[in-house]
Amino acid sequence: GAGVSQSPRYKVAKRGQDVALRCDPISGHVSLFWYQQALGQGPEFLTYFQNEAQLDKSGLPSDRFFAERPEGSVSTLKIQRTQQEDSAVYLCASSLEPRQYFGPGTRLLVL
């Protein structure tokens, strides 16, 4: 079956531009996580959904970051007014607990 997919795979944005990153989880997976992986670092937790409910957003680095999952399946991570420090790979994972299945990530470069 299909795994977790993310789009776009690569995104170049000018500083100040808004971006939207999409995650298509594995069908039927209730839990969905977003992580940010800076260059040379391990992934860091951003936010967690159970179905459409965002139960934990403690990892979002600023109020410029917003995530949603309105119908409990596809999720979108939005970054407003991008800054250079937002450059990273954004990973999405869906979960059949306790195992998480990761997508290939979206590599965001903010110039």
Place this chain on the structure above:
Amino acid sequence: AQSVTQLDSQVPVFEEAPVELRCNYSSSVSVYLFWYVQYPNQGLQLLLKYLSGSTLVKGINGFEAEFNKSQTSFHLRKPSVHISDTAEYFCAVSGLGGSQGNLIFGKGTKLSVKP
């Protein structure tokens, strides 16, 4: 709060040699433990996990890890590495599911296998 320390940022090794990648964690609650592998420009692939039971866990590609509660360690081992094992390896912990299920990762260990 939980944390993970991977003691080696880079490990060079020759093909067919054994390798150990070290991981220590800290947590005030029970945790699950994981090792993931990341090949260049790809997502994370689960190698193995420890949930409960036997402390020696076998994973894919010939890797195994041993959970040591007293030393709070979960070191990854392979008796004989291949060139294709060259990748970055991440140790991670999580709470026991639900809103505690997010993964806390170490900074990674780059394994470089030389011919």
